[in-house]
Amino acid sequence: MFGPEQGHFALALACVLALVQFAVPLWGASRRDARLVGLAPYLAVSQLIALGYSFLCLVMCAVSDDFSVQNVAANSAVSKPLLYKITGVWGNHEGSVLLWTLILAACGGAVSLFGRNLPDILRGRVLAILGGVSAGFQMFCLLTSDPFERVFPAPMDGQGMNPLLQDPGLAFHPPILYTGYVGFAVPFAFAVAALIEGRVDAAWGRWVRPWAVAAWCFLTCGIALGSWWSYYVLGWGGYWFWDPVENASLIPWLTGTALVHSAIVVEKREGLKIWTVLLAIATFSFSLSGTFLVRSGILNSVHAFANDPARGVFILALLAIVIGGSLALFAWRAPSLTSTGLFSPISREGSLVLNNILLCSICAVVVTGTMYPPFMQLLAGRTISVGKPFFDAATIPLTLPLLLAMGVGTALPWKRAQLARTFSHLYAAAGIAAIGVVLCFWRLSGIMPIACGALAIWVIAASASDVLRRIGIGHTSPRGVWERMKNLPRSSWGAALAHIGAGITVLGLCGMSQAQHAIVEIHIGETRSLGGDDWTLLDVHDYIGPNYKAMQADLAIRHNGKLVTILHPEKRDFTTQSQTTTEVAIHTNFITDLYGVIGDRHGTGKDTTYVLRLHRNPLAPWMWLGGLVMAIGGAFSLSDRRMRIGAPKRAAARNMARA
Amino acid sequence: MTRKTRRLWIVIACLACVGSAAALTLRAFSSNIVFFMAPSQVKASPPSPDRPIRLGGMVMAGSLHRINENGTPVNAFQVTDGQAAVEVHYTGILPDLFREGQSVVALGTVQKNGGFTASEVLAKHDETYMPKEVADELKRTGKWDPRFGKAPDASSWDTMTAKKAGG
Numbered sequence: 001m002f003g004p005e006q007g008h009f010a011l012a013l014a015c016v017l018a019l020v021q022f023a024v025p026l027w028g029a030s031r032r033d034a035r036l037v038g039l040a041p042y043l044a045v046s047q048l049i050a051l052g053y054s055f056l057c058l059v060m061c062a063v064s065d066d067f068s069v070q071n072v073a074a075n076s077a078v079s080k081p082l083l084y085k086i087t088g089v090w091g092n093h094e095g096s097v098l099l100w101t102l103i104l105a106a107c108g109g110a111v112s113l114f115g116r117n118l119p120d121i122l123r124g125r126v127l128a129i130l131g132g133v134s135a136g137f138q139m140f141c142l143l144t145s146d147p148f149e150r151v152f153p154a155p156m157d158g159q160g161m162n163p164l165l166q167d168p169g170l171a172f173h174p175p176i177l178y179t180g181y182v183g184f185a186v187p188f189a190f191a192v193a194a195l196i197e198g199r200v201d202a203a204w205g206r207w208v209r210p211w212a213v214a215a216w217c218f219l220t221c222g223i224a225l226g227s228w229w230s231y232y233v234l235g236w237g238g239y240w241f242w243d244p245v246e247n248a249s250l251i252p253w254l255t256g257t258a259l260v261h262s263a264i265v266v267e268k269r270e271g272l273k274i275w276t277v278l279l280a281i282a283t284f285s286f287s288l289s290g291t292f293l294v295r296s297g298i299l300n301s302v303h304a305f306a307n308d309p310a311r312g313v314f315i316l317a318l319l320a321i322v323i324g325g326s327l328a329l330f331a332w333r334a335p336s337l338t339s340t341g342l343f344s345p346i347s348r349e350g351s352l353v354l355n356n357i358l359l360c361s362i363c364a365v366v367v368t369g370t371m372y373p374p375f376m377q378l379l380a381g382r383t384i385s386v387g388k389p390f391f392d393a394a395t396i397p398l399t400l401p402l403l404l405a406m407g408v409g410t411a412l413p414w415k416r417a418q419l420a421r422t423f424s425h426l427y428a429a430a431g432i433a434a435i436g437v438v439l440c441f442w443r444l445s446g447i448m449p450i451a452c453g454a455l456a457i458w459v460i461a462a463s464a465s466d467v468l469r470r471i472g473i474g475h476t477s478p479r480g481v482w483e484r485m486k487n488l489p490r491s492s493w494g495a496a497l498a499h500i501g502a503g504i505t506v507l508g509l510c511g512m513s514q515a516q517h518a519i520v521e522i523h524i525g526e527t528r529s530l531g532g533d534d535w536t537l538l539d540v541h542d543y544i545g546p547n548y549k550a551m552q553a554d555l556a557i558r559h560n561g562k563l564v565t566i567l568h569p570e571k572r573d574f575t576t577q578s579q580t581t582t583e584v585a586i587h588t589n590f591i592t593d594l595y596g597v598i599g600d601r602h603g604t605g606k607d608t609t610y611v612l613r614l615h616r617n618p619l620a621p622w623m624w625l626g627g628l629v630m631a632i633g634g635a636f637s638l639s640d641r642r643m644r645i646g647a648p649k650r651a652a653a654r655n656m657a658r659a
Numbered sequence: 660m661t662r663k664t665r666r667l668w669i670v671i672a673c674l675a676c677v678g679s680a681a682a683l684t685l686r687a688f689s690s691n692i693v694f695f696m697a698p699s700q701v702k703a704s705p706p707s708p709d710r711p712i713r714l715g716g717m718v719m720a721g722s723l724h725r726i727n728e729n730g731t732p733v734n735a736f737q738v739t740d741g742q743a744a745v746e747v748h749y750t751g752i753l754p755d756l757f758r759e760g761q762s763v764v765a766l767g768t769v770q771k772n773g774g775f776t777a778s779e780v781l782a783k784h785d786e787t788y789m790p791k792e793v794a795d796e797l798k799r800t801g802k803w804d805p806r807f808g809k810a811p812d813a814s815s816w817d818t819m820t821a822k823k824a825g826g
């Protein structure tokens with residue numbers, strides 16, 4: 001029932017359905033044949049069902065330990081816990097491509113389901129584009145990386161999974177991140193459909209924005225989760241490595257953030273149309289190249305081609321068709337789109353334009369830093385690398401004006417603004433920011449952390465004061481405030497929350513720039529002090545876990561003689577995989593993280609010493625907390641009824657009926 | 660505000676931002692690019708002590724020992740590419756995957772005495788994989804030709820047989 005052959009067949013069926021979903025509605029739309037166009041949602045849903053079945057088959061193979069399937073044999077083992085048997089399905093190349101296309105099909109299903117108020121032709125075209133992309137990647141899956149391939153003879157047990165990856169954080173990181181990546185396929189499809197149609201209007205902006213916001217929320221969560229995982233599992237004390245895989249997720253996030261903002265201008269003012277269409281195309285293109293070029297290691301090592309040339313050539317061809325095709329269409333059709341909304345540089349539109357320019361500049365810097373080393377390697381044969389110093393030096397100065405504008409932007413009116421009047425609303429926020437400057441000078445060191453920290457406080461204060469002003473705090477009765485609170489659109493609440501979240505994240509980053517650490521080698525009973533705390537190694541003992549041997553330390557932390565906590569960092573030795581992992585111990589009070597790692601044991605008897613790494617990370621949890629607040633802000637504005645497709649139409653119909 | 664003036668404003672803003680982004684990138688590149696070097700290259704033309712580099716090669720078997728400098732443990736080991744070896748000093752906990760006789764990449768600076776002080780040691784690989792830079796260096800020096808199978812075991816290298824054979 002759920003065997004690998006059935007799964008393989010369902011995948012092939014889904015691929016054929018996706019091809020039909022691509023061809024028929026496009027053909028129908030060009031002939032203005034409503035019946036052919038109307039087939040699109042049915043095709044999209046059946047493709048989703050077929051693909052879902054196929055994915056379920058792969059999960060069943062993994063759960064039932066069917067080691068005759070190559071993919072399961074290579075990545076699973078009988079002794080693996082059930083949760084990781086399931087999540088291990090997307091922990092490898094083949095399975096993750098299948099998950100990727102499944103999410104893409106789910107996006108198509110969501111457009112068919114929630115897009116009933118879209119004009120038929122537009123919906124048909126959007127689904128056709130989604131189907132086309134889907135078909136390409138399903139073909140890639142079928143032809144070059146088949147997850148259902150059998151192996152003969154079947155091994156008795158699988159090779160198991162890297163113990164580093166057996167972690168709940170990492171288990172759910174890929175699906176969330178992929179949903180973010182793939183979600184941007186929907187704005188992309190809308191952009192291409194609009195180019196085919198040759199028309200972009202306020203309604204288009206209103207339809208696109210919820211999809212972009214939803215994808216953005218997932219991507220934000222995915223990035224935050226990935227960074228958190230690297231912080232508490234890898235045990236190196238940091239949170240972001242600026243490595244190509246991480247940058248691959250940051251780049252679409254930057255353009256996606258720009259897209260979420262520029263779509264507002266299309267919706268409200270019918271401006272920036274061409275730019276928004278280009279951003280939608282760029283964001284999905286970056287998502288695609290991020291997942292497939294960087295993650296597959298093709299760019300990192302030219303040798304990946306040598307290992308499997310078919311895979312590399314196929315994926316490059318696919319990327320060339322999707323990205324090149326959409327850009328060519330853009331070049332051909334974009335000049336026919338014209339903007340109508342006029343605005344002065346100092347206005348809401350103006351600030352959104354500035355936001356877009358700055359975000360895209362930062363994105364360009366990150367792209368350059370990520371792509372330059374592999375290209376140097378290819379062209380000049382010189383191996384170089386760029387790391388944190390480069391990205392810090394190049395991106396932070398561009399972030400400062402962005403933060404400054406974030407505070408002002410939401411207070412500006414549309415079209416044209418008087419600076420003096422706008423600033424009169426921001427006196428309170430500016431006052432708080434001034435206190436923030438003093439606070440930053442007191443607690444932080446270094447020009448950039450102080451500037452960023454003060455601006456982050458400014459962003460939080462300005463966003464909060466903007467909402468408070470709108471609900472009339474201070475000049476309306478409590479009853480009036482309540483009324484205004486109810487009437488303030490949820491998207492305004494969402495925007496304020498998202499901006500506050502960004503401020504919290506930046507504060508966390510500033511705090512982390514002041515992190516202290518010490519590497520010590522001490523006997524049991526010895527004490528070392530770090531940043532005002534005394535760390536005492538009480539005891540170290542060995543114990544045997546389910547499939548590993550562990551060495552666990554009891555590490556007491558005292559502040560002014562008062563016990564704060566006892567940490568238990570571990571070092572685990574997985575004998576079957578001959579691999580060691582470090583289990584970090586973290587104590588957090590949401591202001592400061594105390595982070596302990598145990599290293600090697602040296603010497604014997606009374607002379608035994610242990611190497612310990614101690615970290616004191618101020619405001620570390622704020623980085624991920626801010627990400628979460630940003631995503632909640634996005635979700636909040638998604639729940640705005642104005643964002644729901646067709647809501648105004650339904651409301652109008654209701655009013656008509658009432659009259 | 661006419662269409663023309665608005666366009667002018669946008670163009671000015673774009674130029675300002677993209678220009679400063681380009682300037683920042685170039686400035687950051689000129690001071691922060693880290694070159695990869697093999698031990699023999701370091702011996703042949705040592706980079707200046709204020710310039711960080713990435714040093715890659717195999718950890719010579721039997722070379723790892725610890726020095727205690729005022730309570731901080733310093734790991735000392737030799738990194739070789741089969742032609743020359745460089746002494747590396749690293750304060751900190753070596754990564755879980757660090758092994759003698761396996762490949763390693765260290766980030767740090769070359770000291771005046773020819774030694775290497777690492778601020779970061781990477782061994783992000785499993786038993787069968789070696790960092791690409793190390794593989795390239797092996798091929799360049801003729802120690803390994805991928806056409807004839809897997810990379811040679813580190814113990815078969817001329818400079819690394821000293822202690823490995825003895826166990």
